[in-house]
Amino acid sequence: MNFKDKVGTFRVISSFTIRRKKEFYLIGELLEGSLNENNYINIILNSSLAISAKISSLENVDVANDSKTYQLIIIESLDDEMNDILFHQNVESENVYITLSGEE
Secondary structure, eight states, rough: OOTTTTEEEEEEEEEEEGGGGTHHHHEEEEEEOOOOOOOOEEEEEOOOOEEEEOOOEEEEEEOOOOOOEEEEHHHHHHSHHHHHHHTTOOOEEEEEEESSOOOO
């Protein structure tokens, strides 16, 4: 899959949701490029299909017994359906691509 406006690659360690807040989270590290609020994450489903979601905010995360600082991508879901779609992708131990544009 070719993203013409790709600005980075993010390695996801794990993902989770807080349904009450309607937020979806990806924790991991930036492998290359840049990562900013209002960029988009792109989860590859197959060679011609990806899910994109707008990054609402970013946080640095420290994990007990790990000297590395990770990044937390926060996606505010406008509805329960999108939150469920993202959650059920079970994004873990894979790369997602960061782009300047995407579909909300």
